[in-house]
Amino acid sequence: MLRNADLAEALFRLADSYPAGDMKLAFVRAAYAILDEPRELAKTRRLPAGIPFEVLPTVTFLTRCAGEDALAAAVARLAGPLRGQRGVASRTGFFSAAEVARAGVEPLARQLRGAVHFHTRFSDGASPLETMAAALRRRGYFWAVITDHTQGLSCVNGLDAQxxxxxxxxxxxxNDRHGDELELVPGVEAEILEDGSLDLPRSLRTGLVVVAGLHTGLTSTRDQTARLLRALHEPGVWALAHPKGRLFARRPGIRANWEKVFATAASNGVLVELNGFPRRQDLDPGLAALARELGCRFVVGSDAHHPRHLVFDRWALVVAQAAGIPPEAIVNFRQLRDAVEVETLSRT
Ligand SMILES: [Zn+2]
Ligand SMILES: [Zn+2]
Structure with missing residues (x-):
């Protein structure tokens, strides 16, 4: 059976083989439509909406290929004038929506108590804080750590501290009104600067759950172990967000000595995030398994920027399952006070 993941990759390869223009764009759109389709096409025989008209015959033809070999042969025949496969490395090791849907993690997902890592309009999220909180309450969570970005918090004008x-x-x-159903915990997604320090002054970390992540230098090929190690030693860091910084079809993520990074996270008690945002899926199952082996504990995050993204923690659970990480090693399954230091909470 051809999987949606295979079909999507075939279309990305066709896109790679075309010069910038309408055809390239159409193939990319078709590939994403199939990657995000929750039912395997081989079973439904219905193409998802969102496949551009100009590539519809090609997509239909590809879905009828008998297997992976036939698909590869078809791609080789159909490839446009450029050929070459530049993007492959940044697209490997991701689950398609259909793979997530049939991984069977839904019963486990319903046992998640806490949601961590999402954004509101206070940074780049699409919805007000109350809308995200109400959506989380409807989804059955008991606690949630809000982690808006800190860009500029270290600036002297203090606008962001405000x-x-x-x-x-x-x-x-x-919390006054609904805290007994869903308790919100103040947190931030702090920026790990070039030297590994945070853009959040220590004085402002008090009473905040600090999730630290890299958002710059992600396409650099230099080794970034030292930067991550320094961040893991920064006071108050609770979790390391999307450690590799990879982005589907864009960049494979940073280079680092992951044994050292994960061993340090484990010994410093810093949680490692399994970021489920479909275009991130960071860590991938291979690195997640290594982190597990080195004694790390984990947090699953949706990195939601909209209420409909909250479901992305399922993607993280599929990565955990593939990496052999048990629910006991993931703090989202715990009561809030077993997941977050009481010190942090008592100041809130
Ligand atoms: Zn981030
Ligand atoms: Zn984020």
């Missing part, structure tokens, strides 16, 4: 105070008031308001 935003943090305003957000804290919104969190307190929510």
């Amino acid at each position: 935003a943090l105070r305003i957000q804290r008031r919104a969190i307190d308001r929510w």
Whole structure:
């Protein structure tokens, strides 16, 4: 049976083989439509909406290939004038939506108590804090750590420190009204700077759950072990977000000595994130298994920027399953006070 993942990759390869233009774009759109389709096409025989008209015959033809060999042969025949396969490395090791749907993690996902790593309008999220919180409550979570970005928090004008105070008031308001159903925990997604320090002054970390992540230098080929190690030693860091910094079809992520990074995370008690945002899926199952072997504990994050993204923690659970990480090693399955230091909570 041809999997959606195979079909999508075939279309990405065709896109790779075309010069920039309408055909390339059409193949890319078709590939994403199939990658994000929750049912395997081989079973439904219905193409997802969103496949551009100009590539519809090609897509139909590819779905009728008898197997992977026939598909590869078809791609070789259909490849456009450029040929070459430049993007493959940044597209390997990702689960398609259909693979996630049939991985059978839904019963486990319903046991998740806490949601971690999502964004509201206080940074680049699409929805107000209350909308995200209400969506989480509807989905059955008991606690949630809000982690908006800190860009510029270290700036002297203090505007963002002020935003943090305003957000804290919104969190307190929510907890006063609905805290017994869903308790919100103030947190941030802090930026790991070039030297491995955070863009969040220590004085502002008090009472915040700090999730630290790299968002710069992600296409550099230099080794970034030292940068990550310094970040793991920064006071108050609770979790390391999307450690590799890979992005589907864009970049394979940073280079580092992952044995050292994960061993340090384990010994410093910093959680390692399994980021389930479909275009990230960071860590991948191979690195997640290595982190597990080295004694790390994990947090699953959806990195939601919209209520409909909250389901992305399923992608992270599929990665955990593939890496052999048991629910006991994932803090989202715990009660809030077993997941987050009481010290942090008592100051909130
Ligand atoms: Zn991030
Ligand atoms: Zn994020």
